[in-house]
Amino acid sequence: MMKKIQKKCLGKKGFLGIIVLSWAGMMACQPTPEAEIITQKEDIHTVIEDYSGESGESQTGEGAKGQTLAMRLGVPETVDFNILAEEGRIQITGDHVPVEFPDTDKAGAAAIVRADPSDEKLWDMIDKFTDGVTLYEPAPLTKEDCQASIELAQEEINRIMESGSEEEKLVIPSLEEEIRFRQSQMETLPSKDSLTLVPISKGWEKEESGMGYNAIRGENQEGEMRYSVYAASDPSVYTISLGKYPKERSFSEHLTTRATVDNMGVPVEDPFWQQAEDAFSSVSCTYTQEEAAQAALDFLSEYGIDTTYIMVQKIEPVAWYNSQTSQFSQSCVGYQMTLCHGVGGIMPTMTDNHIMFMDANGDIPPENQGRVPYDYEAMTITVTDDGVVDFYWNNPMEVTEILSEDVAMKSFEEIKAIMDRQMVTAYESYSFSDGYEQGRPLSIGKVTFGMMRVQNPDDESEYTLIPVWDVFASDEMNPEEVSTMSMLTINAMDGSIISRENGY
Secondary structure, eight states, rough: OBBBBOOOOOOSSSSOOOOOOOOTTSSSSSSOOOSSHHHHHOOOHHHHTTSSSTTTTOOOSGGTTTTTTHHHHHOOSSEEEEEEEETEEEEEEEEEEEEEEEEESSOOOEEEEEEOOOOHHHHHHHHHHHHTTTOBBOOOOHHHHHHHHOOOOOOOHHHHHHTTOOGGGGGGHOOOOOOOHHHHHHTTOOGGGGGGOOOOSSSSSETTSSOEEEEEEEOOSSSSSSEEEEEEETEEEEEEEEEEEEEEEEETTEEHHHHHHTOOOOTTTTTHHHHHHHHOBBBOOOOOOSHHHHHHHHHHHHOOOOTTTEEEEEEEEEEETTTTTTOOOOSSOEEEEEEEBBBBBBBBBOOOOOOOOOOOSSOOGGGTOOOOOOOOOEEEEEETTEEEEEEESSSSSEEEEESSSSBBBOOOHHHHHHHHHHHHHHHHHHHHHHHTTSSSSSSEEEEEEEEEEOOOTTOTTTEEEEEEEEEEEEESTTTTTTEEEEEEEEETOOOOEEEETTTT
């Protein structure tokens, strides 16, 4: 039985579309052996036609009915790697590496474009989310804010002393340092009474960070809910971030996932971990995961965002975490959904690779000079008993056309042969991009099949979703974990190599 990893699609319809752009990793146009090279000069619709229909290599015609796509492509549950190169200097191995493949009978491709909302639509979303309250320019830290932080830290110290826990006493010095820091801050801060709230305009202003973005930033703390709004617009990025939290929650509290907690770098002996374990062991939210996921999709529909091709990719419980006291809520209070645009029920492969337009030496090659590095789409929605309390959408995209519902693809045997041939080149690039020490043996952690957004050749605002294979290494620092950076991406149709850092 084939390994199935994808949750049941929570989107509202099936979908599909594509482009076939060929690029040899991060190393310019290096040919892929035994694979048709599709250059950026070729017409994408011709490419789609070549890999669509019943005569394709994936055998998706009438004779393939009743078989899953994994069966037709010969996808195993696990695969082995044993690659030695440069007289043993490079060793790439993996025994029984899991192959993750969706439960589907076909894969397609779709046209997808940037979907930056108009200013009118953006403000409609903001007004709806904030219930029409007046938004003000973010207020500076005040003496009262510092005093509240001091009292909170002192209360935590008193609680720890009363508990008698020797482990918890280890955090007292940091709390005392926090108190001293806030006391020193109070001398130069204004009082809350001296502040004048300034309503924000509905125009864009230059981001104060110096990044050059046009931004909208506002907040309201007058009612039972605290609202925060942020948007950024630039040729290379578009971000919307809307949040609302109960007023009784302090400014140092925020909702967090277990994955975020695990990456905080806290020493393993710290009592912090037991508190985290307790918090994430149960969920007090009245929503089930399925109900929270549906609430997220309903939210998007209500805000005028087409959910036809949007899928829930991941669901994670969230707990309150106080960054000042390192305390968690007693249980998880809701869920964070990661959403994506997919094709035919197949989701994009989750990676931490980003558009950089750099080569393996960290330089921008001539063909990428002047190009706008519009990064991959990211969307999260957090649902608690207060409803949707957080919405984040970076680099919005929209599927505009299904180019093919059923593209032909190479068999897994052919793909595995390409992996073996390209792994050494991928190792060199991976060593640069992920900080992996060259010359060290590399262990492969997993192989995945999913969708990827690739750049169209003649329009930087238009893209295509295509099926791809990815190879992930085991984490260098923690071999039990798999890296979130893909080291090799292969076009599932023609077997050409795709650079995730270039997007084609």
